[in-house]
Amino acid sequence: MSGLRELAAPFVTLGPSGVAVRDRLKHLTSEDEKVLRLVGDLLGTLASRDLKARCAVGLEHDTERWAERKRTLTQESSSRWAGSLTKATHDQWALARRGQLAHIQSLQAGIATITHRLSLPVGEKGTKRAPGGYRTRKEWFAKTRRLHLLQDRLEAVRADRDAGVVHVVRGGKRLLNNRHHLDTAQLTQQEWRKRWEAGRRFLQADGESGKRYGNETLRVTDDGEVSFKLPAPLAYLANAPHGRYVLAARVSFPHRGEQWRDRVSANRAVAYRLHEDTVRGRWYLTASWTIPPVKTVPLATARVGGLLGVDTNADHFAAWRLDAHGNPVGRPHRFYYDLTGTADHRDAQVRHALIRLLHWAKRHHLSIAIEDLDFSAEKTREKHGRRKRFRNLISGLPVSRLRTRLVSMAAELGITIVAVDPAYTSKWGAQHWQKPLTTRERKTSRHDAAAVAIGRRALGHPIRRRTAPPPPHQSDVVGHRTVQARPGIPGREEPRPRIPGPRTRSVRAGRGANAGNQDAQHRSGRPAEHEFWQQDSLPLSL
Known part of the structure; x- marks a missing residue:
């Protein structure tokens, strides 16, 4: 269990x-x-x-x-x-x-x-x-x-x-x-x-x-x-x-x-x-x-066209745009703020970071997915023991004020806010998305990967990436890839569609039209061996 x-x-x-x-x-x-x-x-x-x-x-x-x-x-x-x-x-x-x-x-x-x-x-x-x-x-x-x-x-x-x-x-x-x-x-x-x-x-x-x-x-x-x-x-x-x-x-x-x-x-x-x-x-x-409560749109409507996954941290918002299928689009964005100083300064910093985030979402006509954070049971002195820095970190996050401001400011701009369960988003995001999204030109952090995990959970997709193809090679020799095409899907047993034009320089255009028809190939056990011009083997009784 x-x-x-x-x-x-x-x-x-x-x-x-x-x-x-x-x-x-x-x-x-x-x-x-x-x-x-x-x-x-x-x-x-x-x-x-x-x-x-x-x-x-x-x-x-x-x-x-x-x-x-x-x-x-x-x-x-x-x-x-x-x-x-x-x-x-x-x-x-x-x-x-x-x-x-x-x-x-x-x-x-x-x-x-x-x-x-x-x-x-x-x-x-x-x-x-x-x-x-x-x-x-x-x-x-x-x-x-x-x-x-x-x-x-x-x-x-x-x-x-x-x-x-x-x-x-x-x-x-x-x-x-x-x-x-x-x-x-x-x-x-x-x-x-x-x-x-x-x-x-x-x-x-x-x-x-x-x-x-x-x-x-x-x-x-x-x-x-x-x-x-x-x-x-x-x-x-x-x-x-x-x-x-x-x-x-x-x-x-x-x-x-x-x-x-x-x-x-x-x-x-x-x-x-x-x-x-x-x-x-x-x-x-x-x-x-x-004011009368703002009429919210259905969750399915908020998911149309993808959304913006946002991970809340001690000094910035990590955001990444996702399409409707849960795939990251473009580059991640970060909106920094400083929570040191007076309460008015902290409040202004959070407000400025939120308005930049909301303007970016408004520019691309996206909803925002954010964690439904609640540290009321996590701030106790006995919960984290000697980890004083971590206790100070979560105690300093203005979770309640941030949530109130975000909902109020988003309503004015007509942006929908989708709240998701925060469990395991940072851990699973780093496990499944941090390494695949890291390139030579871009170093993906755990917070960026967590934003992808939050967005996928809001879209209704699992956080785990799609299962890799069979281990021997990129073909169906081991079996059908049931992760990509589940049983009952029309055309699952049919050959893959033919891509027009030659696949290599050695093949001229128009050739290889029967590449997808296995019965047309001269292979063992295929009907092509038993056509009228194919010689049958002699019987052993002769």
């Missing part, structure tokens, strides 16, 4: 369900910035208080408690701000619960790995599918202590989950910890304080269809005027009727601006968020709205 796991069938990914665009608020006055900070700080305080109340209730939360929280917040802000605050709190609590479940699964995977390795003798070698024992008694003893530590952590997290307890930091846990390591974070206390206050502000409002310009709380008109409803304690800051404040800056949304303008002109819901970039000293406005 084979030890290989069952492979999942390739599928066409669904398109994005929402859109988000951002534009900078230029020409803000000092009064505008002051009002934005005052409103954001006030609403941020209310958001922190509401999150604390929501976490205290835990699993006993219901609609009555939700309504009570909203009534409390309405008295200190407004009914619309209160609705946005309570919804954001509910979403943040739900996100913390999902993260808690993922942490439990990670702890369980680590405990299972350590328990297995501790049960083996010290120094026993592992296999390709299961790790072996620990190298030394010292390492074995250290892992027994770590096992108890992970078990204690697992019990604590399970107890919190059963009780509905979550641990959330508004502003981010990483930024909070930077306060105790300012030198490492290369921040001064004042710079950290500005980031902390900006991260805890609350200036966002969900849209509502039927209301003017799709949002009554934080409104943007079709000509780019930005205004928002002031909370009750800050109503004295209004510079427009009905307790509103209008900013001096205007937005235009260069990207998807027409789509946004069509929505606000039709009074359809648009959600907005205002936030400050303290590093650059700028304010930005983000608009988002939901």
Whole structure:
């Protein structure tokens, strides 16, 4: 019985369900910035208080408690701000619960790995599918202590989950910890304080269809005027009727601006968020709205004309074009990116590499086949042990963000994305395709071969190349080549078609017309020996 796991069938990914665009608020006055900070700080305080109340209730939360929280917040802000605050709190609590479940699964995977390795003798070698024992008694003893530590952590997290307890930091846990390591974070206390206050502000409002310009709380008109409803304690800051404040800056949304303008002109819901970039000293406005799911094409349609196999690596995408029969066409292409530096730099690098890849696929009218990667169970410290570089490698791959960006950007260009099972693509690609595709002028890497394997799996072909002809020579002397022509195929037993013209210089044109008819040859056992001009052998009785 084979030890290989069952492979999942390739599928066409669904398109994005929402859109988000951002534009900078230029020409803000000092009064505008002051009002934005005052409103954001006030609403941020209310958001922190509401999150604390929501976490205290835990699993006993219901609609009555939700309504009570909203009534409390309405008295200190407004009914619309209160609705946005309570919804954001509910979403943040739900996100913390999902993260808690993922942490439990990670702890369980680590405990299972350590328990297995501790049960083996010290120094026993592992296999390709299961790790072996620990190298030394010292390492074995250290892992027994770590096992108890992970078990204690697992019990604590399970107890919190059963009780509905979550641990959330508004502003981010990483930024909070930077306060105790300012030198490492290369921040001064004042710079950290500005980031902390900006991260805890609350200036966002969900849209509502039927209301003017799709949002009554934080409104943007079709000509780019930005205004928002002031909370009750800050109503004295209004510079427009009905307790509103209008900013001096205007937005235009260069990207998807027409789509946004069509929505606000039709009074359809648009959600907005205002936030400050303290590093650059700028304010930005983000608009988002939901869209109907993009209708995907059938898998058979995506395979017509071949596709583009793409292998995802730590520093580049390796891509190779394949025809409908699974044969590589042309030369491989690589699209490089750099995942070092800040998160914004990494995000920009991935975005630029993806747009180059998508433009190449669009130019040749091809679908894209890519692995359905998920390293959630592969990043554990116990999975790869001493292989720290490999652990850092897979931890640094932005798999989730890459998948989201690729699907969203491909939908805009009308490119179909086919996701395939990533099992054994690198190994089998190198085994069956790396050497045959290597020439004197082109050195094929394992990543290029993996791209071919991914493309063939998306097309429904096996990764293995076609079986070679029989060993003695390139003919049917050993038997029929059943790999090329299966039983039942019409014309399988017939001679090969005649190629017009001579095959060698010694044969003139028009000769050799009966080369494919074996009965016309003067060979032993053929009917040509028994024609009227052929002399029969004498009988032995004479």
